[in-house]
Amino acid sequence: MVDMMILAALAKKMFILRILTNKKRMKIILILLLAFGAVMAKAQDSHTFDRIKKHVYDDELQSSAAPSDKATIWRSQLTEAGTWSDIDYTSKSISLWPPGEHLDRLKALIVAYVSPKSKFYQQKSLYDKIVQAAQYWANNRFESTNWWHNEIASPKAIGVCLILMKFGQEKIPPTLEMQLVKLMERGDPYKKTGANKSDIAMHYFYRALILEDENLLAAAMEQLLLPIQLVDGEEGLQYDFSYLQHGPQLYIAGYGEEFLKGISKVMAYVRETPYAVNKEKLDLFEKFLLETYLPIIRARYIDFNVHGRGISRPDILRKDQEVGLLQQMQLIDPANNAVWKKGMAKLDSLQAFDAEFTHRHYWKGDYTTHLRKQYHFNVRLASKRTNKSESGNGENMLGKNMTDGVTNIQVFGPEYYNIMPVWEWDKIPGTTTRDYPDDQELKEQWGVLATNAFAGGVSNGTIGASAMSVQYDGVSAQKAWFFFDREIVCLGSGITCAAVEPVVTTLNQTWLNGPVVWNGKEISTRDSLIRNVKGGEYVLHNRVGYYFPEAMKVALTAKEQSGSWYRINRSRSKDAVRGKVFKLWVEQAAKPVNGSYAYIVVPGVDQIDKRAMQQLKIWHNTPAIQAVEHQGLAAIQAVFHQSGTCQIGAWSIQVDKPVILQITKGDSVFKLDVADPLQQEKAIHVHLINKSAKVNQIVEIALPQAEYAGSTASKIITIGK
Incomplete structure (x- = not known):
C-alpha cells in the first residue's frame, strides 16, 4: 500500500x-x-525491521503454551499499583531473584493479549493491566547483587515484552515505552566474551528493533555473531570444539548451551534478510551443535560433567528445550532438514538410541567422550591449563572433586538425574579421594587452575586412552582409562596420601534401579557390604558390569540416602530429598603409599562375558607406565608418565618423552597414534620392536603445535619393514 x-x-x-x-x-x-x-530505501529498511519483529513474535508465541492459563492467574492477582503481592520487590538475591518474576508475569499477560489463540486476545481490560504492571517496573530501578540479572536477564525480558506489544491492537504508550527502553541500556557486549557477550548483544538487538535503529542493529548483529569463531584457550568455542567459560573451564552445557540457544534464535530471526548469517559461521555453529553438544545427550539427559556449577540446580540435566533449538535450525538451514529431524528423534526418550560410534578427546577442554549405541562413558579431567569445577553465587557448594577424573556412565539416560542433593560428594563416580566423615565445601570461587601438568588423551576416532596425574587435597594418583569397543579398563597407581582419612576410588554412585548381582547371585538390600574380592569377581547393576581383574578390597551400599538442594545450592529448598542409591568403591589401606586399583566397566550388558574379559591384558600399572592390550581387537594402549622402555605383549616400546600412545593392527600395517599430555613437546621418538611382525624401527612423529597441541598425531608402520 x-x-x-x-x-x-x-x-x-x-x-x-x-x-x-x-x-x-x-x-x-x-x-x-x-x-x-x-x-x-527507507521503506525497504522498515520492511526488514517488520519482518524480523514478526519472526520474534512468532517464536515467542510458539514457545508459550496455553497463553490464557497463566494470564488468568496473574491478571486477577495484579494490584491497582501494578504489583503482585507475593513478589518481594526489595530482594537483591544473587541466584533466584524475586523481582525478575514480575517481568515473567508481565510477558505472560502480553502473550495472552497478542495471541489469537487466547481468550484475552486484544481485550481492553487486559491491556490496562499490562500498562499498570509495565508502568510500575518503569517507575523503579530494581537491582540484584548479581550483575547478570541487571545487565542480561531484565533487559532481555523488557525487550521481548515491548516487541510483542507491537502486535497489540493498542500499543504501549510512547512515553512508557521510552522509559522501559531506557532501562534496557545496561551492559557492554564489547567487554564480555562467549555466551555473556551474546546475551548482552541480544537485548541490544531487541532495542534496535524497537527503535528501528539501523546502526544499533548492525552493531548488535556484529557482537551477536562474533562468538561464532574458534579461540585458543580464551573463553568461547575452542579448536577442539569444546566450549570454555569463566576462564579455561569446561562448559559445553551451561554457557555453551546459552551460546547455542541465543545465537540460534537470532539467526532464525534475521533469516531471509540482509543480516542473515554467512555460511562460514553457520558451518562452525552447526559443527559444535552436531558433533559436540547433541552427541553427549542420551535420551534427553546430558552428561553431568559439562554443566559446571549448574549441576546444583534441579532438573538441569533433562534437555527438553533442545527440540526448540532444532526447530530453529530447520528455519535457518532447511537444506539440512533431515539432520534436524534425526536430532529431534534422538532426543525423544521413546526412540531407540542411535548414537554415533565415536571416541573423542577434547585437548583444550580436558574432556573425553566414548559413545556407543549401548552406552555413554565420558571422563572429565583437569590440568594446569584448565580450571577445576567452580563454586559461585552459592552454587555447587560441595563440588571440590568434580574434575578429578569424573566418569559419567549412561545406559538409559537418567542415571544421575537430580541425584546431586543425596550424593556423598567425596565419592563422585570415577574419582580417587579422601573419604571424609562429612562432605567438604569447595572454598575456591569461580574456578582455579588445577596443579597437575599431566592430562590428555589419544584417539583414532573409535577407541582411545586418557590419563591424568591427580595432585589435589593431599592425594596423589596416576589415573588412566583405556577405551575399547565394549569395555573400559580403569587403572590407578602411585596412590599416596598422608592424611588420616581413608582413600577411596569410586566406581559409581547412581540411582538404585533394580537388583544388584554379585558373582551371579542377587544380594539382599543392606546398609553396607565390604569384601576382599578375588580376581574374576564382578558386580552387575542397572545393565552395567564392574569386573575386578585382581584382588582388592571393595565396598558396596544399596540404600536410601538423603540431603537437600540447599546443601549444594544456597538459593534452593531446604526440604529433604531422599532416594535409594547404588554406590560401589575400592578402599585403599590407611595412609597409602604407591597404592593401586584396577577394574573394568562393561556398560550395556545383563551379564559378564568372562571369555571377553580374558582378552584384556593389563601389562603395567605403575607410577611410570600404565598399559593394556585388547587381544581381540589387536590393540594396545599405553600411558608413559615419563620416558622409558617396556614390554607390552609382542611389542617392545621405548619413548623419549612422556606420551599417551595406541597401536592398532590393520591390513599389512600397524597404526601408531600418539598425544602429548604435557602439550609442550615438538616431536617424539618411539622405538618399536615386534619380532613376529618383523618390525624394528625408530619412529619420529612431529607433534601438533599451538592451538592443536595435545591432539593426536598418527603414523602408519608397514609390517616387515
Missing part, C-alpha cells in the same frame, strides 16, 4: 514535468529520482 502511494505521487510530478523546459525538467527529474531512492 505504501509503495503504491509513492508511485502515484511520482506519476503526478512526472505529469507536471511535461510542461517545463528540458533543462529544468532534467534537474527536477534528478532530484525526484534521488528522493524516490531514499524513500524506497
Whole structure:
C-alpha cells in the first residue's frame, strides 16, 4: 500500500514535468529520482525491521503454551499499583531473584493479549493491566547483587515484552515505552566474551528493533555473531570444539548451551534478510551443535560433567528445550532438514538410541567422550591449563572433586538425574579421594587452575586412552582409562596420601534401579557390604558390569540416602530429598603409599562375558607406565608418565618423552597414534620392536603445535619393514 502511494505521487510530478523546459525538467527529474531512492530505501529498511519483529513474535508465541492459563492467574492477582503481592520487590538475591518474576508475569499477560489463540486476545481490560504492571517496573530501578540479572536477564525480558506489544491492537504508550527502553541500556557486549557477550548483544538487538535503529542493529548483529569463531584457550568455542567459560573451564552445557540457544534464535530471526548469517559461521555453529553438544545427550539427559556449577540446580540435566533449538535450525538451514529431524528423534526418550560410534578427546577442554549405541562413558579431567569445577553465587557448594577424573556412565539416560542433593560428594563416580566423615565445601570461587601438568588423551576416532596425574587435597594418583569397543579398563597407581582419612576410588554412585548381582547371585538390600574380592569377581547393576581383574578390597551400599538442594545450592529448598542409591568403591589401606586399583566397566550388558574379559591384558600399572592390550581387537594402549622402555605383549616400546600412545593392527600395517599430555613437546621418538611382525624401527612423529597441541598425531608402520 505504501509503495503504491509513492508511485502515484511520482506519476503526478512526472505529469507536471511535461510542461517545463528540458533543462529544468532534467534537474527536477534528478532530484525526484534521488528522493524516490531514499524513500524506497527507507521503506525497504522498515520492511526488514517488520519482518524480523514478526519472526520474534512468532517464536515467542510458539514457545508459550496455553497463553490464557497463566494470564488468568496473574491478571486477577495484579494490584491497582501494578504489583503482585507475593513478589518481594526489595530482594537483591544473587541466584533466584524475586523481582525478575514480575517481568515473567508481565510477558505472560502480553502473550495472552497478542495471541489469537487466547481468550484475552486484544481485550481492553487486559491491556490496562499490562500498562499498570509495565508502568510500575518503569517507575523503579530494581537491582540484584548479581550483575547478570541487571545487565542480561531484565533487559532481555523488557525487550521481548515491548516487541510483542507491537502486535497489540493498542500499543504501549510512547512515553512508557521510552522509559522501559531506557532501562534496557545496561551492559557492554564489547567487554564480555562467549555466551555473556551474546546475551548482552541480544537485548541490544531487541532495542534496535524497537527503535528501528539501523546502526544499533548492525552493531548488535556484529557482537551477536562474533562468538561464532574458534579461540585458543580464551573463553568461547575452542579448536577442539569444546566450549570454555569463566576462564579455561569446561562448559559445553551451561554457557555453551546459552551460546547455542541465543545465537540460534537470532539467526532464525534475521533469516531471509540482509543480516542473515554467512555460511562460514553457520558451518562452525552447526559443527559444535552436531558433533559436540547433541552427541553427549542420551535420551534427553546430558552428561553431568559439562554443566559446571549448574549441576546444583534441579532438573538441569533433562534437555527438553533442545527440540526448540532444532526447530530453529530447520528455519535457518532447511537444506539440512533431515539432520534436524534425526536430532529431534534422538532426543525423544521413546526412540531407540542411535548414537554415533565415536571416541573423542577434547585437548583444550580436558574432556573425553566414548559413545556407543549401548552406552555413554565420558571422563572429565583437569590440568594446569584448565580450571577445576567452580563454586559461585552459592552454587555447587560441595563440588571440590568434580574434575578429578569424573566418569559419567549412561545406559538409559537418567542415571544421575537430580541425584546431586543425596550424593556423598567425596565419592563422585570415577574419582580417587579422601573419604571424609562429612562432605567438604569447595572454598575456591569461580574456578582455579588445577596443579597437575599431566592430562590428555589419544584417539583414532573409535577407541582411545586418557590419563591424568591427580595432585589435589593431599592425594596423589596416576589415573588412566583405556577405551575399547565394549569395555573400559580403569587403572590407578602411585596412590599416596598422608592424611588420616581413608582413600577411596569410586566406581559409581547412581540411582538404585533394580537388583544388584554379585558373582551371579542377587544380594539382599543392606546398609553396607565390604569384601576382599578375588580376581574374576564382578558386580552387575542397572545393565552395567564392574569386573575386578585382581584382588582388592571393595565396598558396596544399596540404600536410601538423603540431603537437600540447599546443601549444594544456597538459593534452593531446604526440604529433604531422599532416594535409594547404588554406590560401589575400592578402599585403599590407611595412609597409602604407591597404592593401586584396577577394574573394568562393561556398560550395556545383563551379564559378564568372562571369555571377553580374558582378552584384556593389563601389562603395567605403575607410577611410570600404565598399559593394556585388547587381544581381540589387536590393540594396545599405553600411558608413559615419563620416558622409558617396556614390554607390552609382542611389542617392545621405548619413548623419549612422556606420551599417551595406541597401536592398532590393520591390513599389512600397524597404526601408531600418539598425544602429548604435557602439550609442550615438538616431536617424539618411539622405538618399536615386534619380532613376529618383523618390525624394528625408530619412529619420529612431529607433534601438533599451538592451538592443536595435545591432539593426536598418527603414523602408519608397514609390517616387515
